[in-house]
Amino acid sequence: MNTAKDNPLAHMIESLSIHNAISDKDLDSLYHLPYHLDYFESGSYILRDGDMPDQCRVLVSGIAYRHKISAMGLRQIVAIHMPGEILDLQQLYIDISDSNVQTLIGCEIATISHAALRQLVAESYSIGNAIVASMLMELSSAREWMLNIGRREGRTRIAHFICEFAYKSNAIESLAGQVYNLPMTQEQMGDALGLTAVHINRMLKDLAREGLIVRVKHGVAIPDWKRLTQVAGFNSRYLHLKN
Amino acid sequence: MNTAKDNPLAHMIESLSIHNAISDKDLDSLYHLPYHLDYFESGSYILRDGDMPDQCRVLVSGIAYRHKISAMGLRQIVAIHMPGEILDLQQLYIDISDSNVQTLIGCEIATISHAALRQLVAESYSIGNAIVASMLMELSSAREWMLNIGRREGRTRIAHFICEFAYKSNAIESLAGQVYNLPMTQEQMGDALGLTAVHINRMLKDLAREGLIVRVKHGVAIPDWKRLTQVAGFNSRYLHLKN
DNA sequence: CGGAATGTTGAACCGTTTCAAACGGAGTGG
DNA sequence: CCACTCCGTTTGAAACGGTTCAACATTCCG
Numbered sequence: 001m002n003t004a005k006d007n008p009l010a011h012m013i014e015s016l017s018i019h020n021a022i023s024d025k026d027l028d029s030l031y032h033l034p035y036h037l038d039y040f041e042s043g044s045y046i047l048r049d050g051d052m053p054d055q056c057r058v059l060v061s062g063i064a065y066r067h068k069i070s071a072m073g074l075r076q077i078v079a080i081h082m083p084g085e086i087l088d089l090q091q092l093y094i095d096i097s098d099s100n101v102q103t104l105i106g107c108e109i110a111t112i113s114h115a116a117l118r119q120l121v122a123e124s125y126s127i128g129n130a131i132v133a134s135m136l137m138e139l140s141s142a143r144e145w146m147l148n149i150g151r152r153e154g155r156t157r158i159a160h161f162i163c164e165f166a167y168k169s170n171a172i173e174s175l176a177g178q179v180y181n182l183p184m185t186q187e188q189m190g191d192a193l194g195l196t197a198v199h200i201n202r203m204l205k206d207l208a209r210e211g212l213i214v215r216v217k218h219g220v221a222i223p224d225w226k227r228l229t230q231v232a233g234f235n236s237r238y239l240h241l242k243n
Numbered sequence: 244m245n246t247a248k249d250n251p252l253a254h255m256i257e258s259l260s261i262h263n264a265i266s267d268k269d270l271d272s273l274y275h276l277p278y279h280l281d282y283f284e285s286g287s288y289i290l291r292d293g294d295m296p297d298q299c300r301v302l303v304s305g306i307a308y309r310h311k312i313s314a315m316g317l318r319q320i321v322a323i324h325m326p327g328e329i330l331d332l333q334q335l336y337i338d339i340s341d342s343n344v345q346t347l348i349g350c351e352i353a354t355i356s357h358a359a360l361r362q363l364v365a366e367s368y369s370i371g372n373a374i375v376a377s378m379l380m381e382l383s384s385a386r387e388w389m390l391n392i393g394r395r396e397g398r399t400r401i402a403h404f405i406c407e408f409a410y411k412s413n414a415i416e417s418l419a420g421q422v423y424n425l426p427m428t429q430e431q432m433g434d435a436l437g438l439t440a441v442h443i444n445r446m447l448k449d450l451a452r453e454g455l456i457v458r459v460k461h462g463v464a465i466p467d468w469k470r471l472t473q474v475a476g477f478n479s480r481y482l483h484l485k486n
Numbered sequence: 487c488g489g490a491a492t493g494t495t496g497a498a499c500c501g502t503t504t505c506a507a508a509c510g511g512a513g514t515g516g
Numbered sequence: 517c518c519a520c521t522c523c524g525t526t527t528g529a530a531a532c533g534g535t536t537c538a539a540c541a542t543t544c545c546g
Contacts, residue, residue: 019337020336068387068389070390070394070395070476071476072394072395074394076389076394078386078390079386090379090382090383093263093376093379094376094379096480098383098387098480098481122368125364125365129336131375132336132375132378135375135379135382136336136378137337138382139333139378139381139382139385140333140337140341142382142385142386142389143311143322143385144311144341145389146311146321146385146388146389147311147313147319147321149389149392149393149437150319150392150436150437151313151315151317151319151437152315152317153501153502154502186524186525187524193393194392194393194394195503196504198502198503198504198526199501201525201526201527202502202527205526233313233315235314237339237341238341240337240341396533396534428491428493429492438534438535439534439535439536441493441494441534441535441537442533442535444494444495445494445495445534448494460543
């Protein structure tokens with residue numbers, strides 16, 4: 001049985017195992033899944049609205065984001081993707097993509113053929129279940145975002161977003177200094193939160209003035225995690241992670 | 244082979260068949276799925292945040308909505324459920340519910356045990372796929388809602404919501420008179436769209452004044468479907484329905 | 487019929503946007 | 517190493533969309 005932690009698909013396999021026990025044999029199939037590894041520069045498109053790829057892409061390292069463009073040309077970021085997430089499950093089951101996926105920083109992407117993944121799911125009940133679980137986690141996350149965008153005011157909305165980002169970062173790798181990488185422009189944060197870049201700027205300054213966050217170059221430090229979560233109304237339960 | 248159209252689960256079976264070919268044998272299993280039928284008054288809770296039911300509920304008739312409550316007590320409606328939709332798939336695969344589901348009008352609900360559904364999925368690859376496809380449709384819908392709430396202004400947002408409602412209603416049953424049932428209070432519409440009931444009222448009046456909609460008791464008529472979709476920036480593609 | 491829930495309207499208020507200008511830092515070429 | 521440019525950040529003032537509050541009208545329902 002191969003259980004090498006340095007397998008590029010390790011994050012994916014780990015996250016698939018969160019909610020479902022996967023047998024050693026199936027785990028081994030996962031470790032031996034044939035894939036092709038590519039590097040994408042920051043800002044590259046992985047998937048475009050309307051695409052219908054015949055393979056699945058897994059985010060191995062880096063951070064990507066999913067967005068939609070309205071008829072008026074306004075952009076809404078609908079998800080942030082962390083290492084381990086499968087980026088185009090939709091095309092495996094339904095049809096063309098309804099959203100774009102773009103890298104936020106340089107990303108390694110593993111490409112797996114639909115055929116290989118379909119066969120795996122057909123052969124292993126537990127792996128199919130695990131993929132479904134990962135999809136449900138994304139759905140749960142989407143619902144919390146709707147609450148965030150629809151019913152929280154700007155300041156709180158940003159605080160909540162920072163909490164989610166920090167929490168998900170920690171799930172991937174515990175950072176020593178409590179400084180979380182937040183490699184987004186204020187424009188991108190605005191697009192994620194339904195606000196303008198200008199307003200993001202002002203509220204970020206507010207949060208810093210209140211001592212809720214400390215701003216560093218392309219990241220934030222959170223001096224008092226509990227206080228920030230209270231302001232944000234953040235409860236990690238919706239992420240369905242175990243850490 | 245049983246293919247009775249009046250089987251209470253007919254809508255569910257039909258919607259499961261949209262994206263996946265299901266064999267006659269599996270269709271028969273679906274038709275003979277053991278269930279228990281209940282009636283819920285308008286306003287009843289089907290599922291509560293934190294619940295962990297050991298059965299799945301399928302909406303047979305009526306309309307239900309899913310919502311979350313923020314720490315400040317504000318409500319955000321995150322989905323409208325139409326007949327045929329499975330309401331608590333999440334608990335089948337992950338854990339406790341992260342949202343509430345409540346009936347909008349009187350609803351018939353079929354209850355199916357997790358055990359029965361799990362067995363069915365384990366035995367039929369195509370039924371598992373179909374359930375996954377239905378989940379992906381919900382995810383796609385959630386993403387469009389985020390775009391709607393985050394990036395469209397009030398008037399357009401409401402127009403888009405009305406389009407979606409009408410379109411989904413039509414998918415269930417073609418109405419003769421083009422009058423779509425919209426059995427929501429303005430407060431509920433506000434909670435769905437991240438607006439106040441007062442503002443919903445004003446914008447609804449605006450849309451009516453412009454001739455984009457005609458307001459009837461608990462519904463709307465749409466004189467010019469194409470014009471409304473243009474104003475709303477509505478494109479049915481994200482719903483992944485076939486009609 | 488009466489009471490509660492929902493819809494309607496106006497005026498004041500406030501959070502967020504818009505526009506425009508200035509500032510800062512990183513990268514490039516001379 | 518400086519000058520230049522590009523891109524993102526910062527700041528201010530005015531405008532706007534949406535909220536709040538409060539009063540009143542209407543519909544629903546027991």
